[in-house]
Amino acid sequence: xxxxxxxxxxxxxxEKFRRRxxxxxxxxxxQAAMDGWGVRLLVxxxxxxxxxxxxxxxxxxxxxxxFGPAGPGYLEILRRRSIEVASRVWRFNAAWATxxxxxxxxxxxxxxxxxxxxxxxxxxxxxxxILKTSPGLMQGPTETMLALSLKENPRLAQLKIERQQxxxxxxFLLLLASMAGVQHVxxxxxxxxxxxxxxxxxxxxxxxxAFLAAIPIQVRLQKMHRAAIEVLxxxxxxxxSAQSKDLA
Amino acid sequence: xxPDPYSYLPLAPAALHILLALAEEDRHGxxxxxxxxxxxxxxxxxxxxTLYENLQKLVAGSLIAExxxxxxxxxxxxxxxxxxxxxxxxxxxxxxxEEIFRKAKGHLRPAHVRKP
Numbered sequence: 001x002x003x004x005x006x007x008x009x010x011x012x013x014x015e016k017f018r019r020r021x022x023x024x025x026x027x028x029x030x031q032a033a034m035d036g037w038g039v040r041l042l043v044x045x046x047x048x049x050x051x052x053x054x055x056x057x058x059x060x061x062x063x064x065x066x067f068g069p070a071g072p073g074y075l076e077i078l079r080r081r082s083i084e085v086a087s088r089v090w091r092f093n094a095a096w097a098t099x100x101x102x103x104x105x106x107x108x109x110x111x112x113x114x115x116x117x118x119x120x121x122x123x124x125x126x127x128x129x130i131l132k133t134s135p136g137l138m139q140g141p142t143e144t145m146l147a148l149s150l151k152e153n154p155r156l157a158q159l160k161i162e163r164q165q166x167x168x169x170x171x172f173l174l175l176l177a178s179m180a181g182v183q184h185v186x187x188x189x190x191x192x193x194x195x196x197x198x199x200x201x202x203x204x205x206x207x208x209x210a211f212l213a214a215i216p217i218q219v220r221l222q223k224m225h226r227a228a229i230e231v232l233x234x235x236x237x238x239x240x241s242a243q244s245k246d247l248a
Numbered sequence: 249x250x251p252d253p254y255s256y257l258p259l260a261p262a263a264l265h266i267l268l269a270l271a272e273e274d275r276h277g278x279x280x281x282x283x284x285x286x287x288x289x290x291x292x293x294x295x296x297x298t299l300y301e302n303l304q305k306l307v308a309g310s311l312i313a314e315x316x317x318x319x320x321x322x323x324x325x326x327x328x329x330x331x332x333x334x335x336x337x338x339x340x341x342x343x344x345x346e347e348i349f350r351k352a353k354g355h356l357r358p359a360h361v362r363k364p
Contacts, residue, residue: 021300027324028277028296041295048297 002033002042009045014056253336257344262294262302267338274315276325311337
């Protein structure tokens with residue numbers, strides 16, 4: 001039962017690594033499974049998949065500096081972003097991170113399905129981000145031991161709510177950008193293989209507007225980030241000042 | 249120019265275990281996994297994913313090398329050998345760890361037990 005799953009995990013590894021070590025990994029897995037190593041082999045396989053893709057993304061993102069709504073790599077960059085998010089949420093929600101990594105790996109390993117999986121991945125990723133946000137990820141700078149003691153501050157609570165709403169809007173824009181790729185699903189289901197000009201224009205318009213709308217949201221998020229830190233700092237200073245007065 | 253073994257330190261635990269597993273003889277991937285488990289009395293096990301990720305790094309760093317050797321049991325297996333550089337790096341890492349343990353023992357032992 002585990003063997004086909006492990007073979008799929010190996011298949012999802014980056015091509016260069018898979019070609020060099022895939023067959024050997026499978027041989028080692030088969031022996032280890034026979035010797036009763038159990039489910040830990042699958043966990044190890046998923047972790048290996050994550051590490052290999054993170055390494056791959058790290059290397060390729062340094063080589064690829066082009067970025068822009070009309071650039072050919074825009075959705076690719078969005079996809080990379082999803083796996084970067086996955087690496088951050090791993091601590092808080094390993095299952096969710098695993099889903100992201102698997103989706104990313106599928107999109108990269110089957111070129112024929114690349115565009116359609118790309119669309120499906122981003123619709124799923126965006127929906128999941130909207131519906132189920134990881135608590136640790138969304139806390140931002142406020143989630144410190146000191147912040148926990150100050151969480152009753154009404155200004156801070158308000159900032160937190162606003163931040164949550166803004167981030168949800170941001171993910172919604174990501175969803176819009178993803179929808180632009182849905183045309184490829186139609187291709188996969190037997191639609192026209194050639195993308196006509198109209199589809200290209202629609203896609204470009206949606207992606208561009210999502211990207212442009214995301215900029216003010218990012219700016220606002222950064223401002224809120226700073227405001228939250230200032231609120232915290234004021235409270236910390238007040239506490240320290242009160243403490244020093246008490247000591248005096 | 250001969251590479252300085254200290255420039256490879258500190259080694260990740262998995263990398264050190266792999267180098268030690270290859271110290272005695274050439275082994276294939278599963279052979280390394282078994283040897284690591286045996287040497288650590290089953291307290292430390294590395295899966296194929298972790299193993300090959302480390303083998304990739306160690307081969308790239310010339311600490312180990314692939315050996316041309318045919319395996320009659322499973323043709324997919326490849327054998328790996330510790331290089332002289334790998335041996336020096338492993339010995340340097342052991343020296344480094346010994347030094348840490350020696351200092352740690354000195355700090356942690358109660359004063360009346362310490363040797364004068």
